[in-house]
Amino acid sequence: MLSPVNVSIESLNLMTLVPMLIPIIGALFIIVIDLFKSEQDKSLYVMLSLLILGVDFVALVDSAGVFANNGTIMGVFDMMLIDGLAILSQFIIVGASMLFIPLALTHKRFHEFSYPEFFALFLFMIAGFQFMVSTDNLILIFVGLETASLALYTLIAMHNRDKSFEAAVKYFTMGALAAGFFSFGSMVFYALTGSVEINQIATVLTANNYADIGFVLVGVVFLLAAFGFKLSMVPFHTWTPDVYEGSSAALAGYMSIVPKIAAFIVAMRLFEFLIHSGVVWLEVILYMGVVVTMTMANIWALVQSDVKRMLAYSSISHAGFVMAAILIGTTQSNSALFLYWILFSFTNLGSFSMLWISRQKNLPAHQQSDHSYDKFAGMVKTSPVAASIMALFMLSLAGIPPFALFWGKMYLMSSAITGGYTVLALIMALNSAIAGYYYLKLIVYMFMKDPVVENNGHVYSANATLPLKTIIGIAAIGTIFAFVAVNQLIEFVTLFVYNSGY
């Protein structure tokens, strides 16, 4: 006879769910509004989403305070795990989303933003990512990942272009495959250890001293493949440029930041104990993955003729660069990951937004793709301010000091040296040098070439509205004046990472 389940409400610690419930309730609320009064203007939904995310952000600040006082919090049958990593990454997820959602306030012609479902899905997606980062339960990670991914597939497809459907289908197929890999990998670990909780798995594996190393290998390889897809690590990256190209620039920029940080957190939780297990081939696989990802992506980026595809490859390369932090596995490197990603989100937000405001409804005859390099030729002559801002983002991506990303790069390279990976630090430096070329290429086109076709500069701001300009302004200020905040960021991030035991 089954005994009744006896659980006290306090032990469930339902507070841990609040940051995820806010966007879910918000999404439902948006759908309900549409149910009763449809045909509302998108600005309503944008502002509502912004408010909901704002409330979410405040809730996160609260739980950050609780974490700072009481340490890691578990909740809901110990499935939720609110530690420093969870809080920091949720800050990035929610913060970046707040900066991205106003990009929907373009001129009327992008009709995906007229559907309230867009915003509901957007909020569901955020909740999914939040679940994914604040647990070490493989099943909940899977649920979060799929919630977010399914929403994201739909968001991509909403961009009303042939290429977008293709991109969404491509992403969906790849994502389904990755989901299969993920569940198979989890199954292997469950079979080995009898648990789906990462720290339980770690405990059991360490206790029997990695006896079934062959099976661990299989499990790791499947999980690595699954995250390889999500993080677009080479050789699982092939979907990335196509999907970025097919989705709107705003969403592409979003995809280069938020889903990645969620995947990084899971990878950090999963690979940290594996790296420290002393199994050499694990380290070798990851080392190779990191080096190949940043190098190959850089080389492919060199030959792109479209700025958006270049930025897609560049963000693959940046992801490889940051993946090195997980390989190094020290507190400094894990903090560097967060620092890098926070600074990267400002710069990448800025550069994709610049593409977004220069998006034209129809392609002119002389132009091969939406954002070919040719389009930006001689931009400084017609819209000097926009060209300077774009150049600023490129310099930051290349890692020229004092702009934002330099500090992230420096801290990450320093953590490589501190962790004893001097060769890796050199590889990172040389990769930055290669990357310099393609960022420079855009600057060269903007500042040194003559316009291919005469235009009055309108093409560079065809899509510009005040909210978009505001967002770009925020990104530019964040990029230029990052050095003011770097100290506080390092201290804040290190505190949280250190207190979570990473």
Place this chain on the structure above:
Amino acid sequence: MLDHILSILIFFPALAGILGFVVNKNSIRSYGVAVATIEFGLAMWLWFAFDSTLSGMQFMEQIALVPAFGINYIVGVDGISLFIIILAAFFTMIGIASLGEMKDIKNLIITLLFLQMTMVGVFVALDAIVFYLFWELSLVPMLYIIGAWGGPLRIYASVKFFLYTFAGSLVMLVGMLFMAYFYYQATGEWSFALLDWYRLILPESFQNWLFIAFFFGFAIKVPMFPFHTWLPYAHGQAPTIGSVILAAILLKMGTYAFIRFSLPLFPDASVYFMYPIAVLAIIMIIYTAMVAYAQKDIKQVVAYSSVSHMGVIILGTFALNVEGITGSIFLMIAHGVVSGALFFLVGVIYDRRHTKLMSEFGGLASVMPRYATIFGIMLMASVGLPLTINFVGEFLSLLGFYKQSHILTLLAGTAIIVGAIYMLSAYKKMFFGVVTHEENRNLPDINKRELLALIPLTIITIWLGIYPKPILEPINKSVEGVVTLMHEKSLTQEAKLRIPNVNKEMELISKSQREAH
């Protein structure tokens, strides 16, 4: 105000540059000249307030930037950097003043003001990351100057310039991070401050690796053989003002950094690598001098001769004694003045004929006598004729290295002969004989605006050639500090013996001054 003079020197031109966007296009030239003159005045004031009896850093300022990671904004000036700063302010001033009619002159002047910020920043930074910041930032305005106002191959040249130096300095950054980590291991605290690093004693094996890492950054900038290939392109394609600033100031960043970083931080490695580097320097001196002889384009002659002289600076630096290092710093100034002036002069003729091929000219002495005179003086200075500024520096550098190796100094000395040959033959081709091209017959002689730039340079060339003391003394004082530091820090037997060995007769400095008279 004097307490913050260095920060003012750094940020005043940048601030003025930002305000310059508002200035009307017709007035921008006057604005630029005014700003650069004020900056030059400030630099002269710095010299006036500078206490040349001290060997350490003066006018230091410190602001915490990223204290959690040991990065601070620290600036200071000593005899080694003082005159390079003045030189940078001076060249920016006469550079802007002598600008002719050009497209987008407003952007050019604003870019030059930003470039000035980075140049001053590099020479006063006493924190490795702040140094790196200005070092990298200086690439951006220069990229724009070459890429937007240069010749037909300007984009290739500017991108090559940027990527070469960028790649080198990233390796240097790894070295800097390693250095800071080493400091952390030794003391338990992170620090990128140069004066902190000076106190650190590094094991020899580390020194050698770090020396190589820094070497990549500096050697590409200098540019040392075989990393020099970007330079002829950059000079060949850059507009006159770009070549002038590049030759006069930007190349000095590399040689200055050798003295500021490599020697005092890695004394044993400096001794260890002295001969290889000296050999590279001598190859650089002789090979580029020979290449210069083969050029058809007068600007390329000046460019290669400039590389050749940079070799003498490197040689003087790695003499590792007071004479050699003092000489090399003096030669940095001298080279700045002389090669800057030569690039100006090439620009003058290019403005008139839009060609730089020597075969297009001939018999110019009769058409443009004033031009020919100034060119002649500068050429003599470049060759290293006594009583000119270059002589003092070259003499001291070679004298310094003579103590290390007689043979190698002799080899380097031959380059002076080759230098005389190519310079004089270039002069002969262009200025002597009959006028070969009809269109040259009516070329206007040098005008007032151009004289404004060239007369001060000529005066400096001769004045400091006859009486180098006011500059030599403060330099000498600070160099003694560097050499003492190297001596104190040296660990290996070789360095312990060699450094005092080549530094026995410190009074030689004053003797050589008397000889220079």
